[in-house]
Amino acid sequence: MAFTRPTGKHRRPSRLTRKSANMAGVAALATTGVIGGLASPALAAGSDTSADAAHSVADTGLTQALVIGDSLADQIAAQAESQRQAAVKAEAARKAEAERKAEAEREARAAAEARAKKVREERAAKERAARAAERKRLNSYTLPVAGSVVTTGYNAGGSLWSSGSHSGVDFRAPSGSSVVSVGRGTVVEAGWGGAYGNNIVIRMNDGTYTQYGHLSSIGVSVGQAVTTGQQIGLSGSTGNSTGPHLHFEARTTPDYGSDMDPTAYLRAHGVSI
Known part of the structure; x- marks a missing residue:
């Protein structure tokens, strides 16, 4: 009894078609800057050393996974660490500036309070001196006729x-x-x-x-x-x-x-x- 291959949309792509698609996918990933290997080394290299292995992967319908290489992962980690350190430095600088401004405000308030205190003390001293002078004047004595003898x-x-x-x-x-x-x-x-x-x-x-x-x-x-x-x-x-x-x-x-x-x-x- 003779068997015929299904036609139309139910027809399984040929091995050549699948290989071309895989290579196109890898090229697309390379263009976007994501470089890695396929879950299957043979497929990642684009080779087809075993027809049965390729047929098995295709038949199972499993999605081919990409693994980021160690070098790119290290670069990403380093970039993330650099960004984290930059954020930490920026936050430290912000806090330092806020503290500097707060310290300047405290110093300005302290100086203003010192000036106000000095003014109060000087005023109080003048008032005390004036009262003392008035008491002295009031308690002092004088001639009954000015300039007389x-x-x-x-x-x-x-x-x-x-x-x-x-x-x-x-x-x-x-x-x-x-x-x-x-x-x-x-x-x-x-x-x-x-x-x-x-x-x-x-x-x-x-x-x-x-x-x-x-x-x-x-x-x-x-x-x-x-x-x-x-x-x-x-x-x-x-x-x-x-x-x-x-x-x-x-x-x-x-x-x-x-x-x-x-x-x-x-x-x-x-x-x-």
Whole structure:
């Protein structure tokens, strides 16, 4: 009985056709840069040393596998490692730059804070100095008539005084000269004082008293607080007086008879006289 080979699309390709296809596939792989060997060395080389072996591969329908050579695999691995290292370096550089910027910002903040602290400290120092100067000024003493000199000293004797001696000192002061408080205190008397004419008595902050007599006018009132150098009246010649001047006393109480040396008193409070 005779057998015939099927025709048409069911016809198995000839060995020549399969070989040509395999060679074309290998050429295509080589063109794309993928170089390797076929699963079967004989097929990879394009040889057909055994018709049965070729027929067996074709009959089984197995796909021929390509294996990348060691050299290409090493190149790919090296390229991947190079890329990984480049990524690591880039990330390290990014982190280093971020840290540099953060450090610069920290330094800038620290410098700004240091400047602000210095400004605050300088301001505080100036304020302390100003307060100290003000306290010194307020607690300091001065002459009752600026630039004046004593014309009649303390305890000078004579018939001009009912007690027989001068209970204070007289400062030269033309009528209308400004009379100031020699220090800080509170006015305890302001008005007519008999022989003293218009007079003012001030209780000083240290507990002593000062008295200002023969004034032409009075500029303060009882209970009023006064500071060093504050004008309290104008000089004159009221009361028992031989002419314009300021009679000044330092006392231990507000009353007549408790007097002490006014010159020594002022010098003890730092006044040059």
